[in-house]
Amino acid sequence: MSRGTLFLRLVGPMQSWGNESTLTTRGVGDLPTRSGVTGLACAALGISREDHGDLEAFAKLQFAVCEIKRGIVERDFQTVGDTLTVEGKARGTILSPRWYRCGAAYLAAFCGDSAFLNKVHQALRRPKWPLFLGRKSHVPSAPVAMVTALWPDEIDAYFVAAQQGKHRCLKQAAEGAMSPIRNPSYFDVPVSFAARRFEPSVYQEVRADVDAAVLKEFNQGLPLRLGNPTWRGGTVQ
Numbered sequence: 001m002s003r004g005t006l007f008l009r010l011v012g013p014m015q016s017w018g019n020e021s022t023l024t025t026r027g028v029g030d031l032p033t034r035s036g037v038t039g040l041a042c043a044a045l046g047i048s049r050e051d052h053g054d055l056e057a058f059a060k061l062q063f064a065v066c067e068i069k070r071g072i073v074e075r076d077f078q079t080v081g082d083t084l085t086v087e088g089k090a091r092g093t094i095l096s097p098r099w100y101r102c103g104a105a106y107l108a109a110f111c112g113d114s115a116f117l118n119k120v121h122q123a124l125r126r127p128k129w130p131l132f133l134g135r136k137s138h139v140p141s142a143p144v145a146m147v148t149a150l151w152p153d154e155i156d157a158y159f160v161a162a163q164q165g166k167h168r169c170l171k172q173a174a175e176g177a178m179s180p181i182r183n184p185s186y187f188d189v190p191v192s193f194a195a196r197r198f199e200p201s202v203y204q205e206v207r208a209d210v211d212a213a214v215l216k217e218f219n220q221g222l223p224l225r226l227g228n229p230t231w232r233g234g235t236v237q
Contacts (some may be wrong), residue, residue, distance in 0.1 A: 004114035004150040006121055007107060007159065007214060008037060009124050009221050011142040015071070016100040016134040031170055034063045034188040035198060040144070041120050042193075046128030049060030049193040059189055059199070061112035063157045065169040066210060067220065100138065107210065107218055109214045111155045121149050142222050151214070158211040165207035173202045 010032055017032040033048060038058045047054045076097075124131075124145035132138050151158065159169050189199040210218075 002114045003112060003154070004117055004152055005111045005155050006150055007109050007146045007158075007218075008040070008124065008144050009106075009107055009142055009146060009218055010106040010133055010140070010144065011222060012104075012133045012135070012138055012140050013230070014074075014089055014100050014102055014138040015106075016102050017021060018099075018134065031065050031067060031101050031168070032106050032108055032134070033186070034065075034172070034201065035233070036189045037063070037065070037110075038190055039193065040111075040131055040133070041124070043129040043131055044123035044127035045120065046123075047189050054137075055115050055190050055192070057113070058110075059191075061110040061117075062155060062172050063201075064109045064111075064159060064207065066107040066109075066159060066167040066170075067104075068107055068210075068215075069103065069105040071101040073098055074102050076100075100135070105218075105222075107214070109155050109158070114150055117150055121145055122232055132170040146214075146217050146221065148217060158207040159206075160211070161206045161208050165209045167208055169208040170203045170205050173204050 015032070017036045038055070041058070043055070045054070047188070125143075130136075131140055131144055133140060155171060160206060161169075185200055185202045187198040187200050189201050191197040191199055
């Protein structure tokens with residue numbers, strides 16, 4: 001089995017990748033989650049929430065995500081009607097705070113079986129279902145699929161760890177290589193979206209420089225205007 005790395009461009013005026021949301025309060029994480037990016041790829045492939053058999057192929061992939069532009073955190077409020085208490089009694093309308101990031105840009109990567117990743121790349125170019133960045137109201141403002149179908153080397157070849165690195169990067173650790181006590185651990189490997197079942201994975205957080213060729217391709221895919229004054233000339237400032 002040949003291995004490769006597939007990069008995904010996650011750019012939009014609004015994104016929300018939450019891993020600590022409750023029923024009424026929908027939070028926002030600092031970085032896109034593995035489960036969220038997997039869900040985006042599944043939408044491109046036309047994999048339904050109930051069809052969890054195809055998730056096994058995603059579970060075998062290594063995952064990393066890099067912050068290219070942090071953006072700012074915003075909040076809005078929505079109302080939910082006809083709610084019930086835990087006793088089943090009518091509670092009426094409640095207020096539901098929703099958090100999201102505005103003007104953020106991320107570079108996500110899957111590493112593993114090149115044949116499967118090529119299939120994902122083709123689906124991202126012509127998605128079967130609409131793509132969204134964490135929530136259905138948050139759509140990408142630039143193509144998610146990078147121009148190059150597949151980069152030949154491992155993820156570490158493009159995220160070069162350095163103390164002076166510009167970008168915050170979260171890389172999934174090799175099995176047994178990291179201690180969950182010293183490194184962040186998340187239940188973000190989806191087993192079933194329908195039943196909301198997730199397996200844990202351990203990450204290493206570093207400051208890293210993104211390979212110049214990858215960053216150039218990332219920038220070339222951006223539209224000239226994203227409706228945010230901090231974006232200029234099609235490149236991330």
